[in-house]
Amino acid sequence: MADDRTETSSQVSSQGDHGSVDSGFVSPSSSTAHLPAVSLTPAHLNHLNKQLESMDPMDILRFCKVFFPGLYQSTAFGLTGLVTIDMLSKIDAESKNPQPIDLIFLDTLYHFQETYDLVERVKERYNVRVHVFKPADVETTQEFENLYGEKLYENSSELYDWIAKVEPLQRAYSELKVAAVLTGRRRSQGGQRGDIPVIELDEERGIIKINPLVNWSFAQVKAYIDEHKVPYNALLDKGYKSVGDWHSTVPVAEGEDERAGRWKGQDKTECGIHNKQSRYAKWLEQTARQQRGQQEVPAA
Template sequence: MADTHSETSSQLSSPGDHGSVDSGFVSPNASTVSLPRISLTQPHIKHLNKQLENLHPMDILRFCKIFFPNLYQSTAFGLTGLVTVDMLSKLDAESGTPQPIDLIFLDTLYHFKETYELVDRVRERYNVKVHVFKPADVDDVAQFEALYGEKLYDMSAELYDWIAKVEPLQRAYLDLKVAAVLTGRRRSQGGQRGDISVIELDDERGVIKINPLANWSFGQVKAYIDENKVPYNALLDRGYKSVGDWHSTVPVGEGEDERAGRWKGQDKTECGIHNKQSRYAQLLEQAALQQQQQTA
């Protein structure tokens, strides 16, 4: 899997050095002024969502490619994200002047081997650039566990989410100067996603989030995958409908929600990158403020 990691973007200093936190909130010791923010008022966002709500995802993507600068797609290569990748490739083909949207992939180091294999297949099929971001200062599980111990995901789920997912995503936004990002979230996935809009302002992270398939069902997504022969994770055929880290993902039972296999038995439905500021992030913020006061 060397190729999967060959385009890993450069990493900043460790989390403790620059004060980034779980939700994307940045402490007084850091700055997000380099982010090319897009100024949209809430009434403007409401108007855009009203216009986009009933459009086909392809039309939503057409609009987004024109309207949003520094547009990227953040994906864990789930079915919805794969549909988006395929649709974007079709838009490039019809335009005659391809302007591909780069992908952002958070390599937690704990993905299934089938996921890493899929990353390579997608890169080859669509000739798309994949920016891979790992936990800061580590390259593999051995290094990660040497720093944080074994099974951090069980010992401190919030700390794990921040180190493995949220901080790398915040770093990706900063390094790539992301202004807007396409996600694979859909309302039919349930949980906190049940009432998402097509366009959202993530004011904590300083980016616009776009959910082009927000109103599609799992059946619609799977039908598109099949009809267009889009490569997908081999785990789907083994009962997985949503795939994350191997330590927190199990097959979905008959009649269960699509994401029921994620963090099964735990009181959570999101890993942190789509949540507001976590308790761990708040502690980091408080520590940074205390340190600033002591040195003032």
Template sequence: MNSLSRSQSSSGFSSPRSRSISDAKIDDNASVDSGFSLGNSSTHSTPLVSFTKGHLKHLNKTLENMHPTDILRFCKVLFPNLYQTTAFGLTGLATIDMLAKIQAQSPGSANTDLIFLDTLYHFQETYELVERVKERYNVRVHVFKPAEVDTVAQFEEMYGEKLYDISADLYDWVAKVEPQQRAYGDLGVAAVLTGRRRSQGGQRGDIPVIEIDEERGIVKINPLVNWSFKDVKSYIDEHKVPYNALLDRGYKSVGDWHSTSPVGEGEDERAGRWKGQEKTECGIHNKKSRYAQFLENAAREEAQKVSAA
């Protein structure tokens, strides 16, 4: 039976489920070393995956030229608490289809659940696609919305209209970054599969297959990192994977309706995101946002006041 999970609890910043070992005594050319290490969270008992820098380098070199399906098979075995975070773009959809095929070949293996950040401002076509994917793949989707709201009306009552124009940093934090942090904490995420590819350009131009997100305390895996848009679309067509109807209307990368537009002939596939702005990412893959820094500074100042009282 298809299942939809919704979470609104608050969890702050600490959800470390995996970590890398940074040791000045370890040389990049040293023998490969790996192991499990107990985490620093008392709420989860699953051990973390720890890597030396040399081991991580070895893994990325080995995985670099492997087919995404083989990368996914490897990651399903290696990582505990593995999830896929997706906005149901083409790359994420291809990943969902590959995971379903792997699951069919190994029915005893654990399913990989999905995490969907519902900003409340997605296109209707995106919401319809989510339902089609659930029906096609019988996959569990964990939906995380901005805290304490369920509708656009409630969101705008709390933050005002067009927050995305008035304060983009605050909007990204409230609608995307905080819900993502809450998802990682509530679900005990150790590693996530993403839909990022180097051919998308911008900050994604040199990402590896496996990377450590120290700020968020997780491992990020980019299984289709080497594929082009054409490669992904060919896979979608060949395997008849359901996709967003907007792609047939000139869109290539689909996000919120207020910051997404069709892509012109010869334009980069993400040119339709935040068109006319320098911005290329929403914050969930960036280093700590300015708003997150503001919140931490405010919390630090408040703690100092309490301590001095």
């Protein structure tokens, strides 16, 4: 998938070389090693959210392009992210000096082929740069499974999320010097997303998160896709509404929540990148203590 519009990164130390429990970051070169590029007081953040709450997503995006330095879009090429990409292209077309927003794509190595095909179609349609970040030190699914074993996503889902998603994203933030990031989260998706604001501060990562389509419903998103003929994942025509890894995504039944097909049957609604970093740092620390304890137990 690599070409002149794609940048792939697999640099960083192994996941076992993790940092403090508080930070949740794996190395001193991570994005908490320096102050955030944008600092907003709670009062300022509240003021911005009050002003942006009733604004159209296009106007929110126009504002964010002017206001935030180091702005990127993190996307798995779901419908909401695709709408954002299309809107940004239209905003650039209005300008005599367009400044496209680069994309960050986490290649877990377990995406559907339809997702990889969509990435190529988006790059061709919008001429946008895609920075691809994979799990550290591996390039293929086979290399990943040689290192961590088969079905890590089943045998240790927390470890899988850390290696395949959380660590690559924080590496992306660090290497690209990301200050603010556009996401595809919407309140209508439910779960932990039910009351998110337009702009929020991820204090652990030192990142401003912006949810430009936070107020839109799935129907509004799909209507925009259809009206503007935005390329989308072929799986949506097969009953999928939210597409992640092939091993944890199934079609959605009539009347189900649009993210009901993600981790179906599991007590889980997020893949990790929108969870607190300290959750994974504490888990890693606990795992390390358990391993040390087992090593110290004398043989019978």
